[in-house]
Amino acid sequence: MGVRFPPDFVDKVREANNIVDVIGPYTQLRSTGANFMGRCPFPDHNDKTASFSVSEDKQLYNCFGCKKSGNIFTFLQIFNGYSFPESIEFLARRANIALPERDEDPREKKNRDLKESVLSLNRLAASYFANSFQKLPASNSVRVYAEKRGLTPEIVETFQVGFSPDDWQGLTNTMKARRIALPVGESAGLLKKSSRAGGESHYDLFRGRLMFPIVSTSGDVLGFGGRILGEGEPKYLNSPETPVFHKGRVLYGLDVTARFIRSQDEAIIVEGYMDAVALYGAGLKNVAAILGTAFTPEHGKLIRRMTPNVVMLLDGDRAGIQGAERSLPALLAADIRPRGVILPEGMDPDDFLRERGVEALRNEMERAGDLFTLLLTRHWMSGYRATAQDKLSVVEQAASALAPAGLELLEQAMAELFIGEMAKFLDVDSTWVRKTLTSKIAALSGRTPRPVAVLSSAQNSVPSLDPAKAVIGEISRHDEFQTSHSAQILDSASTGPTAMIDLSSVSREELAALGLLLQSKFLMEDLSEATKEWFAAGGAREDHPIAFLLDDPAARKVAGIALRKYGHQPEGFATVAASLLNSIAQPEILSKSLSEALSGMGPGSPIGASAESDRRQMARILNAIQRRRKQVDLDQISRRIREMKSQDENKDLMEKFVIIQRELREIENERRSFDRE
Secondary structure (H helix, E strand, O other): OOOOOOHHHHHHHHHHOOHHHHHHHHOOOEEEOOEEEEOOOOOOOOOOOOOEEEEOOOOEEEEOOOOOEEOHHHHHHHHHOOOHHHHHHHHHHHOOOOOOOOOOOHHHHHHHHHHHHHHHHHHHHHHHHHHHHHOOOOOOHHHHHHHHOOOOHHHHHHOOOEEEOOOOOHHHHHHHHOOOOHHHHHHOOOEEEOOOHHHOOEEEOOOOEEEEEEEOOOOOEEEEEEEEOOOOOOOEEEOOOOOOOOOOOOOEOHHHHHHHHHHHOOEEEEOOHHHHHHHHHOOOOOEEEOOOOOOOHHHHHHHHOOOOEEEEEEOOOHHHHHHHHHHHHHHHHOOOEEEEEEOOOOOOHHHHHHHHOHHHHHHHHHOOEEHHHHHHHHHHOOOOOOOHHHHHHHHHHHHHHHHHHOHHHHHOHHHHHHHHHHHHHHOOOHHHHHHHHHHHHHHHHOOOOOOOOOOOOHHHOOOOOOOOOEOHHHOOOHHHHHHHOOOOOOEOOOOOOOOOEOOOOOOHHHHHHHHHHHHOHHHHHHHHHHHHHHHHOOOOHHHOHHHHHOOOHHHHHHHHHHHHHHHHOHHHHHHHHHHHHHHEOOHHHHHHHHHHHHHHOOOOOOOOOOHHHHHHHHHHHHHHHHHHHHHHHHHHHHHHHHHOOOHHHHHHHHHHHHHHHHHHHHHHHHHHHHHHO
């Protein structure tokens, strides 16, 4: 078709839109002299330092971190996946500029014209509802109710809250006055045709309700939600499906809150617009609401553009739990890491805020565990009695919930952790859990499952990392070792390829070190570089970096396998930890270490935020390991001193005793310096 829009039209659209206003909904921008700065909104850049610059004068953006740059059109093309013509159409609508006529299929033109008419009417309706609210005197019961529900003037303006008068034809008459065809009102879900007067008259669908426009992140009014003021049903009434409104594709409030979700790298998902507005008003601005449906795959794609972290805030009733169960596969399929909070029985987020306050709600969310485990323990294991039938039932319930995401879900790294959690709670083998989940999901989706990998295969053999038995020289090629950066240490006393790694005797400190190592790419890279230096220097087995880090042979074994996997494919680091679980006799131990590593860093310095913070945390753990080592040495020397009768030997032991005491004091001083930070 060639160029759809002439250059002068493109220039007109560009000049009518300010790039700061277009990008603003996606990230918080703050004025810094001539430019605006904020965190990069692009989902493939986890910006922590506000390196994204927008120039209002030049109408350009540039990220100093990921190096993306461009103009208002390229931003929409990259961020929203628009084509160039689609970005022009979007900006033209935003600036109320009519599109030039063009040749197109009659059906396509009819559908496009209807969508444009519905969007135009929705804008008019939003203005009509907002004006109706503003005209009410302060003493009006509607105003009093709104104030009681926390709808401050700022909230009303921000979310364009309005009021639909208790008038059967208020909006209908407004449309007639504007010469808008009433069937458009039907298509928009705002009017209904009356069964009286020959069926030619229409009446308003929304009457006597607080009105909440449902606005897309691009600023289009897609539909409405109405909350009844007194008694009556339905309490909440949403627009029906229309040419522009599909409740499974839109989340309420994102036009206002997307920038906060991106800047805080977390989204709070609630079940209705009143809850979303209540949280926003209480200062929890990174919130969005589903509208009478479960969280869908389209919702997942929408949120995943902004953050992979979601907290589902669930009403304290059975419907809330069931909604979470329906939402879980869509969340996981979108590569989102969902956590969940179930509020007390009979309470929704708005109730909780009014009765207990925002700090109590913040505390609940900070303690929130992953949504899968919440459903496992609070729903699927309800009435669990640990019988064989109960165990099978729990796994089958989980499979039924996860089935909409398909068998591909079980290939995700997170699935391995979930399988480990389920095996731990049910006291069964994780291989059985995976096999049962796979067969059940396959049956529900009508697909043939791939064979579950068995641990007896040669590729799953587990090498030992005990330096007392290991022989580094068995690695045949120097170049291959340097390429993989492997820490593989072959165990001549291996029990065979089916041997599982037993972590039951590993100390708490070493498990913490192992968990942190497997969660931090910075630390794994450090270990890889140290291994290369050790190999180049011809170091002894006992001087290997893993031997310095860990004492227990099983812990060393796990670290060595992880290092080898990382060396072969550094870009796949995120899957390394999960891939180890099938090699562990007690996968729940490793799962717990991984979870504690994530939670132990605190909200201000998450793992992976910087190499400095990860190294500092590892230094704390190593300090604890060194304290334990020195204390063991001290106890051994004390016992030998008591047993020795030779004065000379006692003198030597006493000198060692004093040296170790001095070293222990230095380690204690280092620990206290950590505690003061």
